[in-house]
Amino acid sequence: MDPKSIKTPGYLTIGKVIAYAMYIWIIYGIVILGLQVFLLAFSANPTTPFVHFVYNAAETFLQPFRGIFPPKSVSDTGYIDTAALFAIIIYAFIGWGFSSLIDYIDLKIKAARRDAALEQLKSQNASRQTNVTATPRTAPPKKVTTRV
Numbered sequence: 001m002d003p004k005s006i007k008t009p010g011y012l013t014i015g016k017v018i019a020y021a022m023y024i025w026i027i028y029g030i031v032i033l034g035l036q037v038f039l040l041a042f043s044a045n046p047t048t049p050f051v052h053f054v055y056n057a058a059e060t061f062l063q064p065f066r067g068i069f070p071p072k073s074v075s076d077t078g079y080i081d082t083a084a085l086f087a088i089i090i091y092a093f094i095g096w097g098f099s100s101l102i103d104y105i106d107l108k109i110k111a112a113r114r115d116a117a118l119e120q121l122k123s124q125n126a127s128r129q130t131n132v133t134a135t136p137r138t139a140p141p142k143k144v145t146t147r148v
Helices: 010-041 049-066 080-134
Strands: none
Touching: 010 049, 010 080, 049 080
16 A cells, blocks of 8 residues: 555645645745834834835735834834734734644644545455455365374
8 A cells, every 4th residue: 555645635735735825924924024123123224125125015914003003212213113013923823823724734634644544454455355255265184193
């Protein structure tokens, strides 16, 4: 029995791919938001290409959280974006949920493969038993011993 010959249900494979894609997107968002918090705290020059990219990418992830908390200044020019920190926490919980979903789907895939392997073994055993009962066995000849 070859484990590679056992097919995984398609909906589980698709679900796992989607969950991984969402998990990667969430991790990307957390990293971008963390970079933005760091860059804003240290007053990074927003005209540089990297800082501009980080600020633009973070806007997508910050949109639902804008206006919840006011920013707190840390120096004359730098400030802590508390909405971004809150977003990082919320996205971390969402990422944790996707991680759990991936673990659950993996568990279901393993169970499906185990069940398929058991079905294969049962069918192989059933075919062996029909072959055994189809060919009758003859009893071995009795040994005759004579005493002299």
